[in-house]
Amino acid sequence: MKRIIIHWTAGNYYPTEYEKLHYHFLVDKNGKIHKGKYRPEDNEICRPGKYASHTGGGNTGSVGVAMCAMAGFKSGIIVGNFPITKKQFESCMEFCANLCKKYKIPISPQTVMTHYEFGLNYPKTSSAGKIDIIYLPPYSWVFKEEIGSFIRTKVKWYLNKVKSE
Numbered sequence: 001m002k003r004i005i006i007h008w009t010a011g012n013y014y015p016t017e018y019e020k021l022h023y024h025f026l027v028d029k030n031g032k033i034h035k036g037k038y039r040p041e042d043n044e045i046c047r048p049g050k051y052a053s054h055t056g057g058g059n060t061g062s063v064g065v066a067m068c069a070m071a072g073f074k075s076g077i078i079v080g081n082f083p084i085t086k087k088q089f090e091s092c093m094e095f096c097a098n099l100c101k102k103y104k105i106p107i108s109p110q111t112v113m114t115h116y117e118f119g120l121n122y123p124k125t126s127s128a129g130k131i132d133i134i135y136l137p138p139y140s141w142v143f144k145e146e147i148g149s150f151i152r153t154k155v156k157w158y159l160n161k162v163k164s165e
């Protein structure tokens with residue numbers, strides 16, 4: 001696996017069967033990790049109907065991790081009824097650190113990113129214009145342009161913690 005792409009589901013706080021088809025891992029509001037239908041390895045070579053399609057134009061080699069949240073989100077003012085919780089976010093970051101360790105994925109903007117960042121980097125794919133993640137409810141002071149690096153800093157911190165344990 002060459003990278004991790006982090007999403008929100010734009011759904012409610014718990015994964016649906018449909019969402020499980022699209023992400024390898026889903027983090028619920030309490031921080032519990034749910035496995036999707038497909039394994040990350042199923043995305044090494046994407047065969048029709050046999051992989052998790054989470055990132056248009058970028059599924060190959062990509063682990064898809066989603067936080068179950070953000071249905072009804074419009075903006076930082078209209079966040080909807082399912083804002084990402086702090087527990088959920090932190091658990092997701094710790095889990096991503098474990099994935100980095102397991103798959104030996106370095107933490108860089110090219111290898112650990114949000115779906116939003118992927119869309120910016122690959123504007124000709126169907127991921128262009130995706131808004132996950134442009135707003136982090138538990139850290140609402142982080143500007144949307146900074147969320148990717150904020151996430152990478154968090155994942156690095158958890159990775160160092162894992163290594164020292």
Ligand SMILES: [Zn+2]
Pocket residue numbers: 006007008054115130132
């Ligand atoms: Zn997404």
